[in-house]
Amino acid sequence: MRGRKEGQYMEAEKKRKPSSKNIHDGHRDRMRERFLKSGFEAFAPHEKIEYLLFACNPRGDTNPLAHELIRRFGSFSGVLDAPYEELLEVDGVGPVAAAFLKMLPQAFRCYEMDRESGRVRMYDYQDMARYLMKRYVGLSQEVVVLMLLDSSNRVIYCDIVSAGTAVTTNIYIQDIVALAARYRAVYAVLSHNHPSGSALPSPQDLHITSRVFDALKEIEVLLIDHIIIAGRDFTSLKESGIMAHLFSDERQPRVSLRAADSVREGKERTNTK
Template identity: 40%
Template sequence: MGEHDGHRARLRTRLEQEGIDHFAPHEILELLLFYSVPRANTNPIAHRLLERFGSLSGVLEAPRSELLKVEGVGAASATLLSLIPPLTRRYLMDKNAMGIVLDTSEKRGAYIQPLFIGQNNEQLYLLCLDQKFKLLNCVLLAEGNLGQVMVDMRTILDITLRSNASLVILAHNHTQGFALPSDEDLQITRQIAEALKMISVTLVDHIIVARDDFTSMRDSRVGQMAFPRGGIF
C-alpha cells in the first residue's frame, strides 16, 4: 500500500466513524476526488479548487468549464463535482414529491428554494395546485433573465389546463442582488395573473429566491400590487 493509499484509507475510516459533518472543506473535496482520481494525491487539487473558487459551495457551483482550468482537474473530476448541485436538487424534489400542500408562504419557500441550488442562470417555474393547495405539477418554463424567460402566455395556460389546476404559483431566482420584486417582476406577475383569471385560475403567489433567502410577493407590501383583487384572498 502506497502513501496515498494509506491516507485514503484513513479518510474513509473517519467518514464511517464520524460522518462528513466533521470534515473540513478540503477533506470533503479530497474524498469526492478519490472517485475520479484513482491514484494521485488529491489534497493539493482540493486546496487549488478552494483557492480558485473561495469555498466548498463555490467549487460545487462553478461551471464545468472553469473547473477544468484548475491543475489536476480532469474531465471525470469536473463532471463529478458539477453533478453535486443538480443531484441535490433532484433528491430534494423527489423527497418533496407531488402531493405536498403549499398553503403558506413558508411551505412554498421551503419547497421552491431547492429548485435553484447551484443555478447560475435565472429560471422561471410554474407550480400547479388543486383547490386545496396540493401540488399537481412543477414545470421549468424557461431560463435566462426574467425579461427573456417569458414563454408564450398560451404555454402557461396550456400547462395549467392540462394539469387541471385551480391555483398557480410562479417562482424564479435572482442570481444577483436580493430576493425583492423588481418593476419587471411586478409587471410580468400582473400579466400572468390577469391571463389566468380569464380561465378561472388564481395566481396565489410568486416566490423570488436569491441565495439562501426568498420573498413571497403575495406577502410583500409592494408585491401585493401585482395580484388582482378578489378571488380566494
C-alpha cells in the same frame, strides 16, 4: 565489489527512509471510516473536495489538488459553483473531474425534487417559498418555476417553465396557461430566481406578474403569489403588499388556506396530548 557496496547502501537507505507511497497507505480507508462514523460535514472544506475526487482519481493523491481548488475558488461551494471552463484551468483537473464537480449541485437538486415528488400540501406562503427554494439548488442562470395547486392546496405540478440568462428571463405565458389547464389547477404560484443575490422585484417582474395573473384568470385559475428567490432569501409579492391590487384578501383562497391551517393545527393539538 564496488557494485555490491552500492547495492548494500541503497538497501540501507530504503530501510532508513520510508517511501512516500507508504505515507499515504490506508489514507483513503481512513477517510472512508471517518465519513461512515462522523458524516461528510465532519470533513474540512479541502477534505470534502479530496474525498469527492476519489471517484475521479482511483489511485492518485487528491489532497494537493483539493487544497488548490479551495485556494482558487474560496470555499467548498465555490468549487462546485465554479464554471466548467475555469475548473479546467486548474492544473490536475481534467474533463472527467470538472464534469463530475459540475454534476454534483444538479444531483443535489434532483435529490431534493425527488424527495418532494409526492402530493405535498401548502399550508402558508412560507411553505411555498421553502418548497420552491429546492428547485433552484445548483442553478446559476435565471429560471422560472410554476407551481400548480388543487382545491386542497396540494401540489399537482412544480417545474421549470422557462430558462434564460442570469440577467433576464423570458416567460412564455401561453405555456403557463396550457400547463394550468392540462393539470386542472385551481391555484398557481409563479416563482423565479435572482442569481445576482437580491430578492427584490424589478419593474419587469411586476409587469410579468400582471400579465400572468390576467392570462390565468381567463381559464379561471387564480395566481395567488409570485415568489422571488435569491439564495436562502425570498420575497413574496403577496405577503409584501407590493401588488395589493392583485393579491388582495378578497381575491385569495381564504377558505382553502384556513381549512389547511385548521388541519395542521388539529394535528399539532393531537400530538401534544
